[in-house]
Amino acid sequence: MAPAMSVRSGCSRYLEAGNVRLCYRDDGRGPALVLIHGWLLDSTMWAGQVTAWSPRFRVLRLDRRGFGESAGSPDLAADAGDVLRLLDRLGIRRAAVLGMSQGARIALHLADTAAERVACLVLDGTPALAGLQGDRTSETPVEHYRSLLVEQGIDALHDELATHPLMQLRTRDSAARAMLDAMLQRYDGADLLAAPSASIDVAPGRLAQLEPPVLLLNGALDTPVRLRVAEALAGLLPVAERQVLPSAGHLACLDARETYSAVVLEFLTRNLNRWA
Numbered sequence: 001m002a003p004a005m006s007v008r009s010g011c012s013r014y015l016e017a018g019n020v021r022l023c024y025r026d027d028g029r030g031p032a033l034v035l036i037h038g039w040l041l042d043s044t045m046w047a048g049q050v051t052a053w054s055p056r057f058r059v060l061r062l063d064r065r066g067f068g069e070s071a072g073s074p075d076l077a078a079d080a081g082d083v084l085r086l087l088d089r090l091g092i093r094r095a096a097v098l099g100m101s102q103g104a105r106i107a108l109h110l111a112d113t114a115a116e117r118v119a120c121l122v123l124d125g126t127p128a129l130a131g132l133q134g135d136r137t138s139e140t141p142v143e144h145y146r147s148l149l150v151e152q153g154i155d156a157l158h159d160e161l162a163t164h165p166l167m168q169l170r171t172r173d174s175a176a177r178a179m180l181d182a183m184l185q186r187y188d189g190a191d192l193l194a195a196p197s198a199s200i201d202v203a204p205g206r207l208a209q210l211e212p213p214v215l216l217l218n219g220a221l222d223t224p225v226r227l228r229v230a231e232a233l234a235g236l237l238p239v240a241e242r243q244v245l246p247s248a249g250h251l252a253c254l255d256a257r258e259t260y261s262a263v264v265l266e267f268l269t270r271n272l273n274r275w276a
Helices: 043-053 076-089 102-113 142-152 154-161 174-186 224-236 257-270
Strands: 013-017 020-027 032-036 058-062 095-100 118-124 214-219 240-245
Touching: 013 076, 020 043, 020 076, 032 043, 032 076, 032 102, 043 058, 043 174, 043 257, 058 076, 076 102, 095 102, 102 118, 118 257, 142 154, 154 174, 214 224, 214 257, 224 240, 240 257
Parallel strands: 032 058, 032 095, 095 118, 118 214, 214 240
Antiparallel strands: 013 020, 020 058
C-alpha cells in the first residue's frame, strides 16, 4: 500500500527570480525530474508520487508564479524561464519534465526552445493547443470567471470552480479530496486579473520536430478535448506513446495515485540514457 498523502503545504525552499520569490520542493537524488502543475493547482498535487519517485530521481516541484506559495504575476513564458533558472541554480544540465494540464504547454515550450535541457517529457492532460486542428475548444470561460471574481469575490469563484469538470475527482480517498480542496482555497485568481500571457504554444510543424521521447498521459475519464489532444499529439510527435489510466479523470495523479506513479516511473527509468 502506498504511503498516505499529506495535505500540508509548507514550502521547503525558495528561488529568487528578480524581485519575485518562488517556492520549490526538492526531494530525492539521481537524474532530475521537474514537475509543472496546472491551472488552479500547485506543486503539492504530486505529494502522493514523491515517495515512489524520489528513491530513483531528484524530484523538483515548483509553484508557478502567482500559484501556491509563489509570488509574482502569472505568466506562462516567465514560468518556462523559471524552470531553467531553477535548473541553473541547482547545477542541473538536463532534466525530465512532467507538465500537467496548463503545465504541459510550458513543458512543450521548453522542449522546443531549450531542447538541450530536456531529457524526456510527460504530458498529462494536455489542453487544446493553438494551431492543432480541431482542438481549439475552450473549457475555461475566463471572462466569466474574471467577472465573477470582481463582482462577487473569491469565495463565489471557488464555489464555481469546484464544480468544473476538470476539477472532479473519481476517487473516494479523503486525503486526495482534502488536498484538492486545500489547493483550490490557495488559488486567489491573480491570473484572471493579470494581463493575458502571450501564447507559448508550439506550432504543429515544430511539434513534428521535437526530439525527446514523450509519454502522453490521460485518465480514461478526462474530458473529450484532452483525450482528442493526446491522440492528435501522438500522431505528430516523432517519439510518443500513450497511457490512459482506467477510472481516473483529469486529476489522474490524485484519482489513480499508485498506477500514475508506476506508469511514469517505468517511462522515466526506460529513458535513463537520455540524461547522459
